[in-house]
Amino acid sequence: MEIKNVCVIGAGVMGSGIAQLASIYGYQVNLVDINENILEKAKSSIEKNLNRFFVAKGKISDNEAEEILNRIRLVAEREDAITDVQIVIEAVFEDMDLKQQLFSELDEKCDEDIILASNTSSLSITDIGTKAKNQERIIGIHFFNPAPVMKLIELIKGKNTSNDVLETAMKFSESLNKTVVTVNDSPGFITTRLIYVLCNEAINMKKEGIASTEDIDTAVKLAFNFPMGPLELSDLVGNDIYLHIGEYLAKELGEHYQPSPLLTKMVKDNYFGRKTNKGFYNY
Template sequence: MEIKKTCVLGAGTMGSGIAQLIASHGFTVHLVDLNMEILNRAKEKIKRDIENFLVKKDKISREQAGDILNRILLFENRDEAIKGVDMVIEAIFEDMELKKGMFRDLDQKCDKKVILASNTSSLSITEIASEATHPERIIGLHFFNPAPIMKLIELIKGMNTSEETLNTTKNFAEQLNKVVVIVNDSPGFVTTRLIYVLCNEAINILREGVASVEEIDTACKLAFNFPMGPLELSDLVSNEIYLHIGEYLTKELGSKYLPSPLLKQMVNAGLLGRKTKKGFYKY
């Protein structure tokens, strides 16, 4: 099976980037969110990014930019948006109950040939699919931020995901010019589990007074050739998201993933990072 038309649920940071990426590769994409205000804001951001990073840098013409934007259609009504698509990519809030309910509903409404993918960065695909009648067409399709630029896609195979779903999704990801790694379902998969441990440990090192914020980040950047230090990254992703990931990994995998007490304090104090203009750094 070949994927031609897709629907992206959620027009936030990830959903809007994924829609831009898909439309840039010549596919029509239906972008869904709760209201037109969010959708229009998302499309304006996509337009600005295409203008600043592609048109102004002579990577594409203004006409091509217009064609990309025309391929992104906005929908408040999910039932309308899923009509006639080959794949639905979910990028709504990172909440198990919300995602489970969403996949139960999509499973009831979409033809059983339609692939249902989740962009979750940590939650179990098997559990997300647990209330669906056709869990074989449910898969994890984990993009990275910013989706149009980052090269990797982590494909997560749930316990019931079929080989056909895996192969079709892999082909689609490769058509988007991404490199795919295939992993079995496990909390945090490969990438989120590893990056959480690094960032959480950096926060513990800070808490113990071993080194300052700048020293920790500079050490990681220059010693390991990382483009960004772990505290800078935690601020970028949001300290709140790392706290949720840590709590989820602790619940599922054990106490070695316990979030640093300093991470909890930062979140309680509203120091979420770039989002609140204050985290480990000031913005």
């Protein structure tokens, strides 16, 4: 099956980035969220990003930017958004109940051959699809932030995902000029599991007082040639997000993944990182 039209559900940070990316590569995109206000904000952030990172840098012309924007249709009703598309990409909040509910509804309403993909960054794809009848068409397509820029897509094959769906999702991902890795369903996949462990261990080191925040970050950056240290990364992603991931991984994979007590305390005290202006650093 050839993918031409894409529906993206959730127009937040990731959904708007995925819509922009797909449109850049010529796909018609229906972008849907819970209200029109969010959709308008998403469209103006896409417009800003296109101007700042593509037009201003001479990568595309004003006209091309306009065409990219025009290929993205803001849709208030989900039923309307899933009409005449070949793939639905879900990018709503990272909440298992919400995603299960949504995939069960999508499975009921979408034609049999439409691929249903989740952009979850940690949740089991098999579990997300557990309330759907046709689980063969459910797959994880994990984009990274910002989606139009980052080179990787992690494809997650659920226990019931068919090989045909995997193959089509692979072709679609490659058509977006991404490098694709495939992983069998497992909480946190490759990337989230590894980055969580690195950040959580750095937080444990901070708690044990073995080095300062700055020195932990400097050591990791310079020793491993990483662009960012784990503590500044945790502040950027959100300490609340890492706590959530850690609790999920500990529940699914074992005690080894238990969040550091310092991480738990910081979130309790509202030290979420950049979004609350305080975390391992002050902003």
